[in-house]
Amino acid sequence: MIRFITFEGGDGTGKTTQLKALESHLQSKGCSCVSTREPGGTSLGKLIRQLLLEVGNQAIASPTELFLYLADRAQHVQEVILPAIDGGKIVLCDRYTDSTLAYQGYGRGIDFDLLRQLNQFANRGVKPDLTLLLDCPVELGLSRTAQRQSNAGSARGREDRFEREKVEFHEKVRAGFLAMARAEPERFRVIDAARPMEQVSREIQIIVDREMG
Ligand SMILES: Nc1ncnc2c1ncn2[C@@H]1O[C@H](COP(=O)(O)OP(=O)(O)O)[C@@H](O)[C@H]1O
Ligand SMILES: [Mg+2]
Incomplete structure (x- = not known):
């Protein structure tokens, strides 16, 4: 289940x-179900999310960035994810541990063994049963977020700090996600996210319905 x-x-x-x-x-x-996200799935996490966003152009040291994400996750697991799972709910989470490995590991170059240990400490060993990896070319994703921001009339967002990163950074992150999916095929499903939304949704529904039996 x-x-x-x-x-x-x-x-x-x-x-x-x-x-x-x-x-x-x-x-x-x-x-x-309970839908939640990282960072920002708890009230403390919302403050952390704000910290990550509101430093704007100011550089955040890599370890600082990592610890802010881990602090958010530790609180999120304890306050939201575990109680929901224990209460018999299905938890849907927008980003989790794999994002730390992709962005801070493959993207920023922090040592993977260290990241795995810190992740394990922060998430208390709570692992997803199923991870849907939405994959599309970097340029396509970035053009969508640019569109999203102009629609929202706001140029601020967690993504903005990463958006300022070069395309190469995003390529490393994408390759990292795909490598993790190859290494753990029983947990990951790679979804071609370049297709129209409805097609992507249908594929996800089929996968999840099948997994739920
Ligand atoms: N399959 C798709 N085709 C075209 N546009 C999409 C698709 N999926 C999402 N979008 C649009 O792209 C933008 C980014 O989508 P979003 O779901 O916010 O991505 P993410 O949460 O992964 O950053 C939104 O404006 C959304 O409406
Ligand atoms: Mg999003």
């Missing part, structure tokens, strides 16, 4: 869009 589903992938791959679509699908089948 799957209880904990994470959405991973680069910016603009459609994680937030697809999480909402899956939530509606599961609710229409009578499943009780």
Whole structure:
């Protein structure tokens, strides 16, 4: 029985869009779900998210960035994810541990063994049952987030700090996610996120329905 589903992938791959679509699908089948995200899934986490956003152009040292994400996750697991799983709900989470490995490991170059240990400490060993990796070319994802921001009339967001990174950074992150998916094929499903939203949603529904039996 799957209880904990994470959405991973680069910016603009459609994680937030697809999480909402899956939530509606599961609710229409009578499943009780909790949708949440990282960073910012708790009230403390919202402050951390704000810290990550609001430093604007100011550089954040890599370890500082890492610890802020881990602090957010530790609180999120304790306050939201574990209680929901224990309460029999299905948890849908927009980014989780794999994002730390992709961005801070493959992207920033922090040692993987160290990251794995710190992740394990922060998440208390709580692992997703299923991880949907939304994958599309970096340029496509970035063009979608640029569009999203101009629609929202705001140039601020967590993604902005990463958006200022060069395309090469995002390529490393994308390759990192794909390498993790290859290494753990039983947990990951790689979804071609370059297709229209409805097609992506349908594929995700089929995968999740099948996994749920
Ligand atoms: N398959 C798709 N095709 C075209 N546009 C999409 C698709 N999925 C999402 N979008 C749009 O791209 C932008 C980024 O999607 P979003 O779900 O916020 O991505 P993420 O959460 O992965 O950063 C949004 O404006 C969304 O409406
Ligand atoms: Mg999002």
